[in-house]
Amino acid sequence: MTIRVRSDSPDPIYEQIAGQVVFAVAGGDLAPGDLIPSVRDLAVQLTVNPNTVTRAFQELERLGVIEPRRGLGMAVTPDAPKLCRNRRKELIRDRVRETVRAAASAGLQPADVHKLIDDEWPK
Amino acid sequence: MTIRVRSDSPDPIYEQIAGQVVFAVAGGDLAPGDLIPSVRDLAVQLTVNPNTVTRAFQELERLGVIEPRRGLGMAVTPDAPKLCRNRRKELIRDRVRETVRAAASAGLQPADVHKLIDDEWPK
Amino acid sequence: MTIRVRSDSPDPIYEQIAGQVVFAVAGGDLAPGDLIPSVRDLAVQLTVNPNTVTRAFQELERLGVIEPRRGLGMAVTPDAPKLCRNRRKELIRDRVRETVRAAASAGLQPADVHKLIDDEWPK
Amino acid sequence: MTIRVRSDSPDPIYEQIAGQVVFAVAGGDLAPGDLIPSVRDLAVQLTVNPNTVTRAFQELERLGVIEPRRGLGMAVTPDAPKLCRNRRKELIRDRVRETVRAAASAGLQPADVHKLIDDEWPK
DNA sequence: GTGGTCTAGACCACT
DNA sequence: GTGGTCTAGACCACG
Numbered sequence: 001m002t003i004r005v006r007s008d009s010p011d012p013i014y015e016q017i018a019g020q021v022v023f024a025v026a027g028g029d030l031a032p033g034d035l036i037p038s039v040r041d042l043a044v045q046l047t048v049n050p051n052t053v054t055r056a057f058q059e060l061e062r063l064g065v066i067e068p069r070r071g072l073g074m075a076v077t078p079d080a081p082k083l084c085r086n087r088r089k090e091l092i093r094d095r096v097r098e099t100v101r102a103a104a105s106a107g108l109q110p111a112d113v114h115k116l117i118d119d120e121w122p123k
Numbered sequence: 124m125t126i127r128v129r130s131d132s133p134d135p136i137y138e139q140i141a142g143q144v145v146f147a148v149a150g151g152d153l154a155p156g157d158l159i160p161s162v163r164d165l166a167v168q169l170t171v172n173p174n175t176v177t178r179a180f181q182e183l184e185r186l187g188v189i190e191p192r193r194g195l196g197m198a199v200t201p202d203a204p205k206l207c208r209n210r211r212k213e214l215i216r217d218r219v220r221e222t223v224r225a226a227a228s229a230g231l232q233p234a235d236v237h238k239l240i241d242d243e244w245p246k
Numbered sequence: 247m248t249i250r251v252r253s254d255s256p257d258p259i260y261e262q263i264a265g266q267v268v269f270a271v272a273g274g275d276l277a278p279g280d281l282i283p284s285v286r287d288l289a290v291q292l293t294v295n296p297n298t299v300t301r302a303f304q305e306l307e308r309l310g311v312i313e314p315r316r317g318l319g320m321a322v323t324p325d326a327p328k329l330c331r332n333r334r335k336e337l338i339r340d341r342v343r344e345t346v347r348a349a350a351s352a353g354l355q356p357a358d359v360h361k362l363i364d365d366e367w368p369k
Numbered sequence: 370m371t372i373r374v375r376s377d378s379p380d381p382i383y384e385q386i387a388g389q390v391v392f393a394v395a396g397g398d399l400a401p402g403d404l405i406p407s408v409r410d411l412a413v414q415l416t417v418n419p420n421t422v423t424r425a426f427q428e429l430e431r432l433g434v435i436e437p438r439r440g441l442g443m444a445v446t447p448d449a450p451k452l453c454r455n456r457r458k459e460l461i462r463d464r465v466r467e468t469v470r471a472a473a474s475a476g477l478q479p480a481d482v483h484k485l486i487d488d489e490w491p492k
Numbered sequence: 493g494t495g496g497t498c499t500a501g502a503c504c505a506c507t
Numbered sequence: 508g509t510g511g512t513c514t515a516g517a518c519c520a521c522g
Binding site for chain 6: 135136137171172173174175178
């Protein structure tokens with residue numbers, strides 16, 4: 001359960017945290033019932049204000065990914081894996097859609113984009 | 124020269140406007156010497172705050188895509204086509220890079236993304 | 247003497263426990279002199295932190311509903327039935343008051359609420 | 370559009386604010402397209418921290434009741450009236466359900482509760 | 493002017 | 508110990 005945030009990113013920090021938890025659950029690194037690090041611990045680890053972590057947790061709770069275990073912390077919900085896989089799929093599909101829109105309006109063909117994908121793929 | 128803005132987009136309006144001008148120039152819909160609509164006209168047409176249009180034009184002027192023609196308005200510069208084609212390429216490459224990053228961290232393979240591209244491609 | 251707690255309830259667990267004891271006494275299911283389950287037993291039975299049960303018992307002792315019997319545990323007091331019936335009446339009145347406030351501010355009439363009551367009444 | 374908060378209430382202030390906006394929309398005091406008071410104005414008016422108001426607005430935006438009009442403020446959405454009437458109905462039904470549960474377990478009859486309702490009804 | 497994000501530090505209820 | 512709420516004050520992007 002390692003989380004990294006980039007404070008120079010255009011995406012807000014709390015969203016980065018929430019997003020990485022979603023991906024961790026979707027990838028099986030976090031299973032239902034697992035307790036995620038406490039607000040204070042995570043805040044120290046990321047050198048970020050506790051309120052910022054709290055806000056990330058609120059978003060995750062709203063999504064139904066985590067739920068409070070009173071006095072213990074936040075635990076991954078039973079439904080979380082399904083929810084997170086769906087959300088991950090959505091996010092990727094949205095990004096693909098934007099890419100396609102930009103590429104198509106520039107006169108590119110699918111094959112051109114395939115090539116770009118391969119060029120940018122991490123080795 | 125038709126521009127459309129989506130006020131519900133996460134991208135700021137001034138960036139949408141500037142981006143569409145860049146794409147229009149890169150695609151040849153706007154040629155060097157062409158006058159683009161005045162701030163006031165465009166603001167009315169898009170039902171947008173004139174300041175917003177102004178800011179888009181500032182960005183375009185900074186990029187060297189348009190330049191003031193005293194008493195006439197803003198005109199597309201001689202260098203604009205080359206600049207805009209480069210910028211268009213950058214923008215697409217950035218989007219591709221984001222897509223690849225998201226897809227790779229979700230465990231997808233290049234072929235999977237190729238398929239997504241084809242699925243989302245406008246028919 | 248069966249107690250059930252909902253950990254997802256907005257009401258704290260210790261209050262749920264105390265409340266159910268009060269209702270059990272008010273309803274005659276627990277009579278003066280009856281011993282209530284020990285903190286440890288109840289904690290195991292409800293899969294709840296013993297401290298939480300302790301706090302519920304403190305509240306009940308403060309209300310005069312239970313009292314310690316050295317070496318035996320906590321016993322229902324002689325005054326408990328009267329106290330609990332009063333408290334039960336208070337609790338119900340509080341809930342009615344909240345309901346009335348919400349309904350009235352929504353423009354409902356007493357007759358509308360009567361109908362809602364009948365609809366929700368357990369058959 | 371008058372909002373009042375009780376800082377001594379068990380309900381958090383941001384929820385009180387959000388709830389009153391919901392009721393105002395449900396009651397027709399706020400119509401789609403109306404701009405609600407700015408964060409700063411409302412904070413001053415309620416002598417509350419701006420962040421608290423912000424949080425109420427976030428909740429309302431999440432519910433789809435208000436949406437940002439960039440540079441102008443937050444506006445009531447077209448769907449808001451329907452959403453707010455539904456939410457109001459839910460809230461009342463939940464309260465009624467709790468009341469009925471408490472009353473039934475105390476051995477009361479529907480008629481008894483009807484009488485309590487009438488007693489507590491504001492004159 | 494608007495809302496959005498973040499920090500710092502406090503207090504509270506619950507377990 | 509845990510999360511939840513609130514205040515105070517700062518900076519930023521956007522219109």
